[in-house]
Amino acid sequence: MTDYEMFELGDFTLQQGATLRAAKLAYKTYGTLNTDKSNVIVYPTWYSGQHYDNEWLIGEGMALDPQKYFIIIPNMIGNGLSSSPSNTPAPYNKARFPQVTFYDNVRAQHQLITQVFGIEKIALVVGWSMGAGQTYQWAVSYPEMVERIFPFCGSARTSIHNIVFLEGVKAALTADAAWKGGWYDEPPTTGLRAVGRVYAGWGLSQAFYREQVHLQIGYSSLEDFLVAFWEGFFLKKDANNLLTMLWTWQNGNIGNTPGFDGNFEKALGSIKAKAIVMPAEMDLYFPPEDNEYEVKFMPNAELRVIKSVWGHFAGGGANQADTQFIDENIKELLAS
Amino acid sequence: MTDYEMFELGDFTLQQGATLRAAKLAYKTYGTLNTDKSNVIVYPTWYSGQHYDNEWLIGEGMALDPQKYFIIIPNMIGNGLSSSPSNTPAPYNKARFPQVTFYDNVRAQHQLITQVFGIEKIALVVGWSMGAGQTYQWAVSYPEMVERIFPFCGSARTSIHNIVFLEGVKAALTADAAWKGGWYDEPPTTGLRAVGRVYAGWGLSQAFYREQVHLQIGYSSLEDFLVAFWEGFFLKKDANNLLTMLWTWQNGNIGNTPGFDGNFEKALGSIKAKAIVMPAEMDLYFPPEDNEYEVKFMPNAELRVIKSVWGHFAGGGANQADTQFIDENIKELLAS
Numbered sequence: 282m283t284d285y286e287m288f289e290l291g292d293f294t295l296q297q298g299a300t301l302r303a304a305k306l307a308y309k310t311y312g313t314l315n316t317d318k319s320n321v322i323v324y325p326t327w328y329s330g331q332h333y334d335n336e337w338l339i340g341e342g343m344a345l346d347p348q349k350y351f352i353i354i355p356n357m358i359g360n361g362l363s364s365s366p367s368n369t370p371a372p373y374n375k376a377r378f379p380q381v382t383f384y385d386n387v388r389a390q391h392q393l394i395t396q397v398f399g400i401e402k403i404a405l406v407v408g409w410s411m412g413a414g415q416t417y418q419w420a421v422s423y424p425e426m427v428e429r430i431f432p433f434c435g436s437a438r439t440s441i442h443n444i445v446f447l448e449g450v451k452a453a454l455t456a457d458a459a460w461k462g463g464w465y466d467e468p469p470t471t472g473l474r475a476v477g478r479v480y481a482g483w484g485l486s487q488a489f490y491r492e493q494v495h496l497q498i499g500y501s502s503l504e505d506f507l508v509a510f511w512e513g514f515f516l517k518k519d520a521n522n523l524l525t526m527l528w529t530w531q532n533g534n535i536g537n538t539p540g541f542d543g544n545f546e547k548a549l550g551s552i553k554a555k556a557i558v559m560p561a562e563m564d565l566y567f568p569p570e571d572n573e574y575e576v577k578f579m580p581n582a583e584l585r586v587i588k589s590v591w592g593h594f595a596g597g598g599a600n601q602a603d604t605q606f607i608d609e610n611i612k613e614l615l616a617s
Numbered sequence: 618m619t620d621y622e623m624f625e626l627g628d629f630t631l632q633q634g635a636t637l638r639a640a641k642l643a644y645k646t647y648g649t650l651n652t653d654k655s656n657v658i659v660y661p662t663w664y665s666g667q668h669y670d671n672e673w674l675i676g677e678g679m680a681l682d683p684q685k686y687f688i689i690i691p692n693m694i695g696n697g698l699s700s701s702p703s704n705t706p707a708p709y710n711k712a713r714f715p716q717v718t719f720y721d722n723v724r725a726q727h728q729l730i731t732q733v734f735g736i737e738k739i740a741l742v743v744g745w746s747m748g749a750g751q752t753y754q755w756a757v758s759y760p761e762m763v764e765r766i767f768p769f770c771g772s773a774r775t776s777i778h779n780i781v782f783l784e785g786v787k788a789a790l791t792a793d794a795a796w797k798g799g800w801y802d803e804p805p806t807t808g809l810r811a812v813g814r815v816y817a818g819w820g821l822s823q824a825f826y827r828e829q830v831h832l833q834i835g836y837s838s839l840e841d842f843l844v845a846f847w848e849g850f851f852l853k854k855d856a857n858n859l860l861t862m863l864w865t866w867q868n869g870n871i872g873n874t875p876g877f878d879g880n881f882e883k884a885l886g887s888i889k890a891k892a893i894v895m896p897a898e899m900d901l902y903f904p905p906e907d908n909e910y911e912v913k914f915m916p917n918a919e920l921r922v923i924k925s926v927w928g929h930f931a932g933g934g935a936n937q938a939d940t941q942f943i944d945e946n947i948k949e950l951l952a953s
Contacts, residue, residue, distance in 0.1 A: 441826035441839060442818060448843060449815035453785070456792040456811040475792040479785035479815055482778060487904050490777035503777060507784060565901070568823050 285309040285332055285362065288393045293364075296537075299379030301369070306389050307362035308332065308355045311339055312347030314398060321400050322352045323390065325408045325415035328526050329518050331362055335412075337598030344611035350404070355390040357411065359525035363389075366463075366521030375521050376463025381529050383411075383418040384538055390415075391423060405615060406554075407431040409596040410567070411526065414439070414533040417552075421535045424553040429614050433559040433587070433607060434596035436571050438545050439533040443566045446483055447531050453479045454520060463521050470516060476523070477511035484511075486563035486592035494590065498599070549578035556582035557614045559607065561595035585610055621645040621668055621698065624729045629700075632873075635715030637705070642725050643698035644668065644691045647675055648683030650734060657736050658688045659726065661744045661751035664862050665854050667698055671748075673934030680947035686740070691726040693747065695861035699725075702799075702857030711857050712799025717865050719747075719754040720874055726751075727759060741951060742890075743767040745932040746903070747862065750775070750869045753888075757871045760889040765950050769895040769923070769943060770932035772907050774881050775869040779902045782819055783867050789815045790856055799857050806852060812859070813847035820847075822899035822928035830926065834935070885914035892918035893950045895943065897931035921946055 285307050293304035309332040314320065322345060324335055332354040339345040345352055356362040358381045366378035373379060394400045406427055408416040413435020420430045421437075436443070457472030459465055489495070490503075500506035515523070536545035558576050560569040569586050576584045587603055589595040595603040621643050629640035645668040650656065658681060660671055668690040675681040681688055692698040694717045702714035709715060730736045742763055744752040749771020756766045757773075772779070793808030795801055825831070826839075836842035851859070872881035894912050896905040905922050912920045923939055925931035931939040 440823065441829065442821075442823040444839065445814075445826060445843070446818040449785070449789070449811075449818050452811035452814035453789040453792055456789055456807045458794040458807075471792045471794075475785075475788035478781075478788035482782040482785055482819075485778075487776065487778040487901075487906065490781060491906070493777065503780065507781070565823075570823065570827070 288397060290389055295379055295385045296382045297380045301364055304364045306355055306393055308353055308393060311352040312350050314351040318400050320350045321403045322350045323403050323406045324352055324354045325412040326357045326360055327410040327412045331360055332356055344608050344615055358386050359522050361519060361522050366525055367519040378525050383414045383533050386415055387418040387422050403427050405429045409433050410435050411530055417535050420552040420554040421538050421548050424551055427554045430554045430556045431611050431614055434561050434564055434567050434593055436567055437535045437575050439531055440571050444531050446566045447527055449479050450476055451527055460520055469520050473515045474512040477515040478507060481507055481511040483565050484593050486590050488563060488590035489592055492590055546578045549575055552579050557610055558582055558584050559587060561587040561589055563590060564593045624733060626725055631715055631721045632718045633716045637700055640700045642691055642729055644689055644729060647688040648686050650687040654736050656686045657739045658686045659739055659742045660688055660690050661748045662693045662696055663746040663748045665859060667696055668692055680944050680951055694722050695858050697855060697858050702861055703855040714861050719750045719869055722751055723754040723758050739763050741765045745769050746771050747866055753871050756888040756890040757874050757884050760887055763890045766890045766892045767947050767950055770897050770900055770903050770929055772903055773871045773911050775867055776907050780867050782902045783863055785815050786812055787863055796856055805856050809851045810848040813851040814843060817843055817847040819901050820929050822926050824899060824926035825928055828926055882914045885911055888915050893946055894918055894920050895923060897923040897925055899926060900929045
């Protein structure tokens, strides 16, 4: 039994030129749309995350309170629930699944929200990591529609260093001959485990490991953390799905929205939404410096930094203090 | 024709229990040993580096001036010139090459220096990265012999985060089925290239890529930098040699010197040498914080940070400003 709905996008032509036929967008909603449709929050997913992975930020008394808001979590294309290499029929299956941008994802989400729910205003778009990429994209693609954005631990344009980090992830995965250029019948488990080990150094900070937080949260040794958490995390994922989302991530840049001709700063300047941009102090691939640069060009944005040793995962919902800090700031943004 | 000498170590029993028979230590010297043997500098190599890779820090008018000093560069065990998986006969060849510690390396170097040259005092031990690991080890293993140490972009104990970074490197390399558990006949080139891509994000800083320094130094694009520099760098290396040195690195800890029972702080406290410890501000795997901790326990040490966007490679000799800063500080240490 599934706990989500499926929106049929029909023939969906992507920014890079391919057409996904009978494309699908999986989503889940929380709470009730009020009569004037003014209580909408859109909360896109992150790299490999599915809607339920976002639920830690939703709850009674929290900023994302389903008693007050109608919260929509659209699953990112490629994440295994929406159209993905793993669930698309030939000829666009597996290694042939096309390249998808944040722009495409947000356009699909816009169709869902307008066609299914008749929504015209969004009180808030909020997202972590690649979810933040989609959050910025919402504000650029639909500036009249989005009232507030709260991108955390993400960026409006993927930095060169971040692209390089992802090259390492991709190279580790595709070094496994079982991957077969994407035409595997059995999962390339060696490559997926290697991805887990490569990711383990990036996802958290030097200080996280220095303070041995991995032991405090229930792992019996460093090796146990690498196997039980990191290898376990990626072993459950489909390799082609990961590579599809990785391409989306590497090519993240709101400057590539039609009308901006690659002008990143101009795209930032077009954002009308009120924004709190929230990096984590020790995030190794979305460092605060990149967001500082963005906020300079955004007319109505403020930078606030999460002080935490959790690095990128300060925004992952695993650490209570970080979650509380994020939640309080979203409350403040929603009240403004 | 070789430009180095070979010292025969004979049967050399390692800290972990194996005996390397007919073990060899390759080395090169620069300058002339003076009559009272007071002008000795030992300058160990780094991860996969060979003696000539150290030569950027040697020159007339520089701190390491062969007109004044007798400089010895010993090649690290496993680096392809000294005893290594790639040059050791069966049964200790290839994947069966034993585990080697910094302690072993320094003991071999000590034999060279005392037996071949009759040296009793070392004016300075200096080294970058794993060379820094050997530098600390010299000061702990032979405290009466070492007058000064200058470890840069390295540590006396490999941090947990650094160990995790190396797990990613190792997993990427060994994901290539051509590696065959170390029993390859042809190099596992896919894995070696993957190592290059994984390393590319770690070796330099976020700011290095943000400022596009890779373009300023002669690469035509990011992809060109990843292929021509990073893949090219590791493709020339032997996979088992890399894994041997990786084990040495991951297990770096002067606290494991016999007599200290794993007590890291006690080992730091035993260092008699005058020290300047020099991390690079944006080094992602040897961050300054780890050296700050060390210096607290060292009786005669000072921490000085290289301000540079070059990350770990601030100590690699590629950036003139960093090289000059390092050189000036070594001069100051030698004069004191």
